[in-house]
Amino acid sequence: MSLRRVAATAVVLALTLLGVTARAAPARVTVDVDPNPVGTSDRLRVSIVVEGEDASDANLPAFPVVDGLRSLGGASTSESQNVVIDGGGFRRTVTRTISYSFLPERAGDVTIPALDVTVGKQTVRTQPQTVHVIAGSVGAGQSGGRAPSNDPFDSLFRDPLDSVRSRTRTVDVPEMSIRRTASATHVYAGEPIRLTVELWVGPGEGHIEQAGPVSGTERSGFWVENLKTDPRATARTEERAGRVFTVFTLSQDLLYATQTGKLVLPAESWRVVYRPSAFSLLSPAQEIFPKSDELPLDIDPLPTAGRPADFSGLVGQFEVKSDVDRERGKVGDAVTWRISVSGKGNLRTAGELPLPKPDAFEVFSSKANDDVHASETGLEGARTTEQVLIPRSAGTLTVPPLALSYFDPHDRVYKRAEAPGHRIVVEGGAPVPAVVGPASQIATARPVQQGTDIRYIKSAPGGLKPERDLSGSTSIWLLALLAPAANVGLWWRRQRTMAEGRDPLRLKRRQALAQLEKTLSVVRDDESDALARISGALVTFLHDRFGIPRVEVTAARLREGAAEHGLPSDRIEDLVTLLRELDAARFGGVSGGAAGVAKRVRELAKLLEAAS
Amino acid sequence: MKRRSWRAHVVGCAVALLACVACTSAVRAGELDTVFEDGNHAYADGHFADAVASYQRLVDQGVRDPALLFNLGDALYRLDRLAEARLAWERALRRAPADADLADNLKLVITRLGLEPLPSPSWPERVLDAALGMTTPNGWLIWTLLTWLAFHTALAASWVTTRARAARAVVVVIAAVAFAVAAPLAWLSQARLLRPEAVALSGALPVLAAPAAGATSLFTLPLGERVRVEGEQGEWMHVSLPNGWHGWVAVASVGRI
Numbered sequence: 001m002s003l004r005r006v007a008a009t010a011v012v013l014a015l016t017l018l019g020v021t022a023r024a025a026p027a028r029v030t031v032d033v034d035p036n037p038v039g040t041s042d043r044l045r046v047s048i049v050v051e052g053e054d055a056s057d058a059n060l061p062a063f064p065v066v067d068g069l070r071s072l073g074g075a076s077t078s079e080s081q082n083v084v085i086d087g088g089g090f091r092r093t094v095t096r097t098i099s100y101s102f103l104p105e106r107a108g109d110v111t112i113p114a115l116d117v118t119v120g121k122q123t124v125r126t127q128p129q130t131v132h133v134i135a136g137s138v139g140a141g142q143s144g145g146r147a148p149s150n151d152p153f154d155s156l157f158r159d160p161l162d163s164v165r166s167r168t169r170t171v172d173v174p175e176m177s178i179r180r181t182a183s184a185t186h187v188y189a190g191e192p193i194r195l196t197v198e199l200w201v202g203p204g205e206g207h208i209e210q211a212g213p214v215s216g217t218e219r220s221g222f223w224v225e226n227l228k229t230d231p232r233a234t235a236r237t238e239e240r241a242g243r244v245f246t247v248f249t250l251s252q253d254l255l256y257a258t259q260t261g262k263l264v265l266p267a268e269s270w271r272v273v274y275r276p277s278a279f280s281l282l283s284p285a286q287e288i289f290p291k292s293d294e295l296p297l298d299i300d301p302l303p304t305a306g307r308p309a310d311f312s313g314l315v316g317q318f319e320v321k322s323d324v325d326r327e328r329g330k331v332g333d334a335v336t337w338r339i340s341v342s343g344k345g346n347l348r349t350a351g352e353l354p355l356p357k358p359d360a361f362e363v364f365s366s367k368a369n370d371d372v373h374a375s376e377t378g379l380e381g382a383r384t385t386e387q388v389l390i391p392r393s394a395g396t397l398t399v400p401p402l403a404l405s406y407f408d409p410h411d412r413v414y415k416r417a418e419a420p421g422h423r424i425v426v427e428g429g430a431p432v433p434a435v436v437g438p439a440s441q442i443a444t445a446r447p448v449q450q451g452t453d454i455r456y457i458k459s460a461p462g463g464l465k466p467e468r469d470l471s472g473s474t475s476i477w478l479l480a481l482l483a484p485a486a487n488v489g490l491w492w493r494r495q496r497t498m499a500e501g502r503d504p505l506r507l508k509r510r511q512a513l514a515q516l517e518k519t520l521s522v523v524r525d526d527e528s529d530a531l532a533r534i535s536g537a538l539v540t541f542l543h544d545r546f547g548i549p550r551v552e553v554t555a556a557r558l559r560e561g562a563a564e565h566g567l568p569s570d571r572i573e574d575l576v577t578l579l580r581e582l583d584a585a586r587f588g589g590v591s592g593g594a595a596g597v598a599k600r601v602r603e604l605a606k607l608l609e610a611a612s
Numbered sequence: 613m614k615r616r617s618w619r620a621h622v623v624g625c626a627v628a629l630l631a632c633v634a635c636t637s638a639v640r641a642g643e644l645d646t647v648f649e650d651g652n653h654a655y656a657d658g659h660f661a662d663a664v665a666s667y668q669r670l671v672d673q674g675v676r677d678p679a680l681l682f683n684l685g686d687a688l689y690r691l692d693r694l695a696e697a698r699l700a701w702e703r704a705l706r707r708a709p710a711d712a713d714l715a716d717n718l719k720l721v722i723t724r725l726g727l728e729p730l731p732s733p734s735w736p737e738r739v740l741d742a743a744l745g746m747t748t749p750n751g752w753l754i755w756t757l758l759t760w761l762a763f764h765t766a767l768a769a770s771w772v773t774t775r776a777r778a779a780r781a782v783v784v785v786i787a788a789v790a791f792a793v794a795a796p797l798a799w800l801s802q803a804r805l806l807r808p809e810a811v812a813l814s815g816a817l818p819v820l821a822a823p824a825a826g827a828t829s830l831f832t833l834p835l836g837e838r839v840r841v842e843g844e845q846g847e848w849m850h851v852s853l854p855n856g857w858h859g860w861v862a863v864a865s866v867g868r869i
Binding site: 062063075100212226348368453454456459460464467468469470483486490 | 644645648652655656670673674675676677679680682683685686687689713714716717719720721723728729748749750753754757760761764765767768771772802821822824826827828829830855
């Protein structure tokens with residue numbers, strides 16, 4: 001160990017001892033609000049900073065609901081450690097910071113109450129903080145840097161230069177405001193109002209990166225249809241009081257009032273991310289929260305004078321159509337009746353449309369198709385219903401005419417759209433029973449009015465079975481793996497066969513033992529030529545395996561041939577002995593019978609095979 | 613002789629066992645169908661609570677047939693349990709994505725819940741839905757396995773025999789193409805089935821900043837809102853919305869699709 005290493009170890013030990021002996025200090029908890037004062041268009045960050053040795057164990061309270069502040073997201077936590085020299089000793093301190101983000105809702109003073117923070121065994125109470133909220137934005141003085149995130153890992157990936165930039169640069173945020181305009185502020189219930197939300201941005205070098213409502217936009221009292229808008233595609237310039245503004249259309253909604261009277265759309269805040277320069281590396285993003293004004297709307301009820309008794313609730317301009325797919329048929333044949341209401345108006349908000357019931361028919365499951373889309377002037381399209389009618393009896397039956405009353409806000413009068421009925425000539429056939437059995441009940445349904453009711457229950461034609469998630473089944477995966485595994489085996493075997501096909505001698509040798517086994521396995525004691533067959537099989541094996549000629553199997557040739565293949569001498573002698581015994585046994589028999597000899601031959605062949 | 617008899621016994625036992633399993637399955641399937649019919653009749657008679665009980669019994673037994681989930685949603689809807697109805701229909705839609713009736717019901721319940729309407733699917737999505745709706749996710753998995761086995765069998769045949777070479781090549785190509793179609797659809801089908809989503813079963817459900825009862829409430833979820841499940845921690849579920857908002861809710865207050 002070098003002298004330098006010894007010295008370093010000593011210093012570390014000394015520091016550790018000093019650290020152990022250092023006295024514990026009480027935890028310190030402070031609350032920091034940034035910025036203060038803050039604007040109603042600015043984000044307010046409240047940080048609870050806990051310092052002390054046990055700061056990591058600090059148990060922070062749930063942040064209380066503060067009147068005048070709206071929470072913008074979850075808490076983010078950061079922690080740092082320092083070693084400080086204190087009274088001649090070293091002490092480790094931990095600083096834990098928990099930050100909450102809020103949006104001030106109105107100008108005035110807001111008080112953040114005292115918070116009880118538990119650190120180890122002690123509870124520390126913070127000082128209440130008063131935040132001065134002003135209308136608008138405090139501008140460049142607000143906390144800059146990139147837009148904060150709720151992601152706890154965000155700080156790990158944050159550009160370290162961001163904090164430096166935010167300290168060293170102040171940026172000019174242009175004037176921004178949210179303006180909401182309504183296509184009409186005084187309408188009838190059921191008449192559309194197009195609500196446009198625009199972002200007005202004063203002169204500036206930067207650009208808008210993101211814009212979105214801070215929370216769900218409040219539209220109570222209205223049925224809302226969204227119109228697709230692209231803020232960048234619809235950007236335009238406007239001049240007001242000698243200043244040029246860039247105007248972005250953030251959203252467009254169609255509102256259909258479901259209540260009457262004076263309705264007020266409350267003010268809403270939008271979160272806008274602004275980057276002051278086109279060069280994103282040099283300009284940290286700024287977050288601004290511009291807020292709109294309230295928007296009062298007057299909704300008149302529909303006039304009672306002249307209102308038909310069968311008024312459908314539709315407001316707009318409409319027409320109705322009625323078609324049948326056949327005008328002749330037999331009792332029991334299905335007739336499809338197609339009813340369509342098309343036009344421009346509150347097609348989606350109107351309730352169930354009053355349709356006449358064709359008494360001469362049994363009405364079966366119906367289908368509704370809603371082909372309504374929102375345009376800048378309102379909802380338009382068609383609501384179509386198809387009913388399957390089954391004639392109950394023969395004769396000339398009538399599908400009733402249609403009549404639909406609606407209110408036309410343009411002319412301010414009630415109108416009526418009509419479609420003629422149809423006559424169906426029904427010839428004789430099996431009468432349809434008026435009361436249907438339980439099985440048919442599943443298919444029969446009351447007429448479903450266009451998109452106002454759910455579809456009727458279904459049957460399960462193939463029967464029900466408990467479902468098992470097969471993707472987690474081991475047998476499925478085993479079966480899937482078995483196929484390629486078997487193919488690999490087959491491929492390997494094929495390769496081997498092909499290799500042996502190119503080398504017949506090798507194939508012959510491999511087959512020699514198999515052939516011997518096959519011959520010996522069918523030898524039986526009661527066969528008269530059993531020993532001759534065993535002898536022949538052994539000679540064939542010696543020929544195929546070791547190339548010893550069949551015609552001249554003598555002890556000398558055996559020894560010579562076996563020596564060429566490097567067989568051990570004791571095995572050769574066993575072989576010679578066995579052949580002699582077989583030769584002699586042809587005349588005098590052998591102990592153990594043919595099966596015993598076959599067994600000895602088999603064992604010896606295996607020994608020879610292993611030894612070669 | 614002795615050996616042959618032993619084999620016959622084994623085969624006999626196997627056949628008997630299979631017959632027993634088949635009979636048990638058939639009896640069980642029959643019981644399930646009876647309960648389903650009971651539910652349907654209760655629904656037809658307007659006894660929706662009884663219908664829900666019957667359907668739920670089947671769901672508890674592991675039946676996930678789209679028709680069952682559809683009917684369960686219908687019965688819950690009639691009882692004005694709209695969020696649960698949406699949950700049942702969303703589950704059904706994963707198994708039958710091309711079912712227009714399901715889509716209509718979902719559209720309606722979303723409207724009644726006062727939620728943002730779902731965007732209309734683009735034409736490629738509609739084509740994909742139609743393809744996926746041809747069978748269930750398990751069905752697509754079985755098709756994938758069959759085409760995979762067919763491909764390997766055809767390939768194996770080409771290694772063990774030299775006859776009908778052209779026919780074998782055609783079979784290999786057809787099986788490979790069928791597998792190439794079935795496998796992505798099976799994957800997509802499974803991915804949709806297992807997509808981590810949930811439905812809020814409580815109205816104005818507070819979404820908290822941390823998985824603790826006293827944590828700050830960030831925003832509230834309306835009844836029946838569909839959320840993405842980011843993870844679970846004990847009795848708490850980390851959820852997020854398409855606009856990026858996220859937080860924690862109690863597991864008991866949402867239903868996993």
